[in-house]
Amino acid sequence: MxxxxxxxxxxxxxxxxxxxxxxxxxxxxxxxxxxxxxxxxxxxxxxxxxxxxxxxxxxxxxxxxxxxxxxxxxxxxxxxxxxxxxxxxxxxxxxxxxxxxxxxxxxxxxxxxxxxxxxxxxxxxxxxxxxxxxxxxxxxxxxxxxxxxxxxxxxxxxxxxxxxxxxxxxxxxxxxxxTFSVSKKQTAAGIADAMNHTMEQYFAADTTLLNDGFCESMLRSLMINGRKCLDNPEDYNARAEMMLDCTYGCNGILSLGNSPSGWPCHAIEHALSAYYDITHGEGLAIITPRWMRHILSEKTIDRFVKYGINVFGIDASLPKQEIAQKAIDATYKFFESINIPMHLRDVGIDDSRIDEMAHHVAVNEGLDKAYVPLTEQDIREILVASL
Amino acid sequence: MxxxxxxxxxxxxxxxxxxxxxxxxxxxxxxxxxxxxxxxxxxxxxxxxxxxxxxxxxxxxxxxxxxxxxxxxxxxxxxxxxxxxxxxxxxxxxxxxxxxxxxxxxxxxxxxxxxxxxxxxxxxxxxxxxxxxxxxxxxxxxxxxxxxxxxxxxxxxxxxxxxxxxxxxxxxxxxxxxTFSVSKKQTAAGIADAMNHTMEQYFAADTTLLNDGFCESMLRSLMINGRKCLDNPEDYNARAEMMLDCTYGCNGILSLGNSPSGWPCHAIEHALSAYYDITHGEGLAIITPRWMRHILSEKTIDRFVKYGINVFGIDASLPKQEIAQKAIDATYKFFESINIPMHLRDVGIDDSRIDEMAHHVAVNEGLDKAYVPLTEQDIREILVASL
Incomplete structure (x- = not known):
């Protein structure tokens, strides 16, 4: 700790x-x-x-x-x-x-x-x-x-x-x-934003039992209550739970005592919305599963396994690799199911400035110190996979 | 909410x-x-x-x-x-x-x-x-x-x-x-104290998904890290996780948006330690499972079922009543397993002032507004069951 x-x-x-x-x-x-x-x-x-x-x-x-x-x-x-x-x-x-x-x-x-x-x-x-x-x-x-x-x-x-x-x-x-009148598009982007805030803290080398459970509970709550908000925008309880969930996202309370993670998806997304002025939560939803797939390895697999079992209820008796893949798929599918455009091309971004953005992130965001360190080439690959 | x-x-x-x-x-x-x-x-x-x-x-x-x-x-x-x-x-x-x-x-x-x-x-x-x-x-x-x-x-x-x-x-x-030099007795009492702080907030009529998961995670962490502290008093990480867990116990962060619960075990224990000057955490550990058994009913069973499955990993396919009973048993056994004296007689309290204490609590603590309202007779029964 x-x-x-x-x-x-x-x-x-x-x-x-x-x-x-x-x-x-x-x-x-x-x-x-x-x-x-x-x-x-x-x-x-x-x-x-x-x-x-x-x-x-x-x-x-x-x-x-x-x-x-x-x-x-x-x-x-x-x-x-x-x-x-x-x-x-x-x-x-x-x-x-x-x-x-x-x-x-x-x-x-x-x-x-x-x-x-x-x-x-x-x-x-x-x-x-x-x-x-x-x-x-x-x-x-x-x-x-x-x-x-x-x-x-x-x-x-x-x-x-x-x-x-x-x-x-x-x-x-x-x-x-x-928040009753917030559009479905912005509600979905808010869900994705807050979920990613949580994941940025959950995926770290050194975490606590309490923080892990707190983050997992946050992610489950955001998915369940978020979907209720989309289905019935005037569901007070769902809007309330989602609102408080989001409030905890960025002040550090979800990760006190964890090692720093570098917030890699945010670092990459900030380039997207700086260059193209896209909706931040949508950019995060697009980047997140590609980043996950990129960093999945023998070294990180246990984290994905825990995430898959506790957030998505994936059968714990399956082989680790299968749980991890299913967890990443489930992340993608959840965002897709709330109608977030899941490709950069869907939000008007083509490959013309990928190199420039990757360079910008690599130089400015310190991702060489992230949970899984990312080079300019890594960032480029994540962006290309997101196209 | x-x-x-x-x-x-x-x-x-x-x-x-x-x-x-x-x-x-x-x-x-x-x-x-x-x-x-x-x-x-x-x-x-x-x-x-x-x-x-x-x-x-x-x-x-x-x-x-x-x-x-x-x-x-x-x-x-x-x-x-x-x-x-x-x-x-x-x-x-x-x-x-x-x-x-x-x-x-x-x-x-x-x-x-x-x-x-x-x-x-x-x-x-x-x-x-x-x-x-x-x-x-x-x-x-x-x-x-x-x-x-x-x-x-x-x-x-x-x-x-x-x-x-x-x-x-x-x-x-x-x-x-x-906290390395804290005795096993005081370490165990601290675990019980913080666990009860969490339960007092978890057992409420209206709770949120996030709070439920946060509390369940807290209870799991306290049991796992608490036991490590007892087994190896100089285990830095376990002492650290336990210390931060305890820090969250009473400022309300575990139950923002929940309905008030009345903190019934604390109300009853305060009489015990006021009349007999016993260790607060031990008093709480003694009262808690008896209070649970007393309030278990058709109306509260779902809360106990959730508690049993998510805190103790009890098989969710069992009948509700069985899960609830197992959860209460597991609570008792956990406290017993960390060598907390589990009867009032073990801490020098006999039945001579039970009526007086029950009356004192009923008059002063407002438990008629608790999660499950408690009368003077209810409080007496919980105390008698704890002897």
């Missing part, structure tokens, strides 16, 4: 109508709020009006139009400028992981004198950040319970995951009802 | 030699430290000397002799007096759950003008508390990651579990090596 230093100070207010606590939550932080959101879905479901009404008496400055795979320019830069101009006290992020990730970069940038990209690219370390409160409308990224974010910079094809302990949300408000 | 409002802001510094971070941790809080500890085992293992050396330059006031089932008088009262007299900035608790629980009561009492019992008995609400740092030497209670404590008041036979969000430790330092 590995040493660790862990803290997640975020307060989770979870459940139906938990938004009623918003005014008392916001009153801790001051009167000037930057309200950050995306493309208007929060207006469609009435959440925008509800927030505005609950926050009567506050000074609200708005930053809207934050996109999926949130962009440094214009969203982060605009947000930082607004915070500085209006002397903002607190950021209220309303939306999915992209809105929240963008808000985290803004929160750090607002308290930094230089170019905010210095912080995202780890050239400088944040000394402070504005407090962040969020209301989550999409179950997927787990950004509501971690201190990280992913920001894309279009002109350099960079998509960087950065973390800083100042960036834990102070409070995350999670009402599963706000 | 139930609504919840959850936060655990404690920083966990876990692993071999994590104590080296102590000076930088303490430097956040000020120069005047109340060093709280128990009967001297921390001197025997060299931890006391290590702490004193690491904290050269600090003003240290000592409160020693804190007992298991920590006492309001003298420990809490003495601690509060010392904090006020010496204008203490931070409490450093070094020891097991009892030392830490006592330190929590002191931390609240030091910032309160009236009788500290007001806080423990919920007559008054803490407005502030001194910060607490702890170094844990016994894996059991989970106090290092929750905001609660249990304090006994001998003259009234009260043993009260109280909670207050001000009482989360700021930092918990957990080095499994400090």
């Amino acid at each position: 590995q040493n660790f230093d862990y803290m997640t100070p975020t307060r989770l207010i979870f459940g139906r109508e938990s938004i009623v606590k918003l005014p008392s939550v916001m009153s801790q932080f001051g009167k000037k709020i930057l309200l950050a959101y995306g493309g208007g879905s929060i207006k469609k479901i009435g959440l925008y009006d509800r927030v505005i009404k609950l926050l009567e008496g506050y000074d609200i400055v708005e930053l809207s139009g934050i996109q999926p795979n949130p962009k440094y320019d214009p969203s982060v830069l605009d947000g930082v400028r607004l915070c500085k101009e209006h002397n903002i006290d607190v950021i209220l992020a309303v939306g999915g992981g992209s809105v929240l990730d963008c808000s985290k970069a803004i929160a750090a940038g607002a308290k930094y004198d230089g170019d905010p990209w210095d912080l995202i690219s780890y050239k400088a370390k944040a000394q402070a950040a504005l407090p962040i409160v969020d209301i989550i409308t999409l179950a997927a990224t787990g950004s509501e319970y971690d201190c990280g974010g992913v920001i894309s910079r279009t002109e350099t094809n960079d998509k960087i995951g950065y973390m800083d302990p100042h960036l834990f949300p102070a409070v995350s408000i999670l009402d599963p009802v706000y | 139930q609504n919840f409002d959850y936060m655990t802001p404690t920083r966990l510094i876990f692993g071999r030699e994590s104590i080296v971070k102590l000076p930088s941790v303490m430097s956040q809080f000020g120069k005047k430290i109340l060093l709280a500890y128990g009967g001297g085992s921390i001197k025997k293992i060299g931890l006391y000397d290590r702490v004193i050396k690491l904290l050269e330059g600090y003003d240290i006031v000592e409160l020693s002799g804190i007992q298991p089932n920590p006492k309001y008088d003298p420990s809490v009262l003495d601690g509060v007096r010392l904090c006020k007299e010496h204008n203490i900035d931070v409490i450093l608790a070094v020891g097991g759950g009892s030392v830490l629980d006592c330190s929590k009561a002191i931390a609240a009492g030091a910032k309160y003008d009236g009788d500290p019992w007001d806080l423990i008995s919920y007559k008054a609400k803490a407005q502030a508390a001194l910060p607490i740092v702890d170094i844990i030497t016994l894996a059991a209670t989970g106090s290092e990651y929750d905001c609660g404590g249990v304090i006994s008041r001998t003259e009234t036979n009260d043993k009260i579990g109280y909670m207050d969000p001000h009482l989360f430790p700021a930092v918990s330092i957990l080095d499994p090596v400090y």
Whole structure:
């Protein structure tokens, strides 16, 4: 078991109508709020009006139009400028992981004198950040319970995951009802995203019995509840279980004491969505089974066997190799069964930039230190197998 | 799924030699430290000397002799007096759950003008508390990651579990090596304590798939790693897994979204250890299987079936009633196999005060709202079955 230093100070207010606590939550932080959101879905479901009404008496400055795979320019830069101009006290992020990730970069940038990209690219370390409160409308990224974010910079094809302990949300408000209207496509992508967060931690050299069981239970829950959400988008319990499952995805609680894994599927997928702006969860679902097949060996087979038996209920009396293959097949088939496009060509990616992406990942993502180390050639092979 | 409002802001510094971070941790809080500890085992293992050396330059006031089932008088009262007299900035608790629980009561009492019992008995609400740092030497209670404590008041036979969000430790330092010297008796009691914390949350009317799997994994880990700790007290990995398992026991993370269960075994055991000052974990191990047998019914059987299959690997094709009975037997036999005395008479308790204890629990513990509501007669029957 590995040493660790862990803290997640975020307060989770979870459940139906938990938004009623918003005014008392916001009153801790001051009167000037930057309200950050995306493309208007929060207006469609009435959440925008509800927030505005609950926050009567506050000074609200708005930053809207934050996109999926949130962009440094214009969203982060605009947000930082607004915070500085209006002397903002607190950021209220309303939306999915992209809105929240963008808000985290803004929160750090607002308290930094230089170019905010210095912080995202780890050239400088944040000394402070504005407090962040969020209301989550999409179950997927787990950004509501971690201190990280992913920001894309279009002109350099960079998509960087950065973390800083100042960036834990102070409070995350999670009402599963706000996810009822999430499309089947985005629901499925959220399931795949959270499942992959779990697998990235489960597939490691040194794990604990507790973490293994916790991850296996997470994967089973995401598949069962995720499918229920797709079948009946207004199934409160299924949406609620899926939402909380997703919340645990990225703050490390699933793998305290495990050895680092390198998060290889994320590393590869970040190139895909940086180069092609595809849906992150779909990219992960495409990469995952190909990565699994690539790293399956005598050395890793026991992990796949455990995964197959405990997550998919594969007959433990079969030969190891057969269990492992069935487990990988089952992973692929699950994603396919929830209608995720399972080839890169299905999401508009051909082989023209494979070499370039493989090189980018190999140079920038440190996968030589992954659970199973990956060279540029390995990454290229995984991408080619995904075409 | 139930609504919840959850936060655990404690920083966990876990692993071999994590104590080296102590000076930088303490430097956040000020120069005047109340060093709280128990009967001297921390001197025997060299931890006391290590702490004193690491904290050269600090003003240290000592409160020693804190007992298991920590006492309001003298420990809490003495601690509060010392904090006020010496204008203490931070409490450093070094020891097991009892030392830490006592330190929590002191931390609240030091910032309160009236009788500290007001806080423990919920007559008054803490407005502030001194910060607490702890170094844990016994894996059991989970106090290092929750905001609660249990304090006994001998003259009234009260043993009260109280909670207050001000009482989360700021930092918990957990080095499994400090648990190498824990006796077999205390190791076994710690296993039983943490297992029961998990069961108290698992046996509830409304649970989630994720929580069920998390709890089942916790129970399996505690049994497997706990036994390894007993067989080889210096097995680092087993001590480490057990230590982290125990840490999750009481802060609610195992049951976010579950319906409340009432923690019935704890409620009953608190009377046993208040009246007879027995070892808490042993009392829990004695009560648990009798409570299980008492509440097994058509209404609860599915929970026992799930428990039996997933925790003990009982054949799922057997009749439900048989699985449930086998699961309860297996629970009893596991505790017996780690040499816990499994009858009240083995720990010096006869039938002379059963009625009095049953009445005390029925009046004070609210078990009419438990997972399976318990009347005074139910509690008496469970106690009689435990004799």
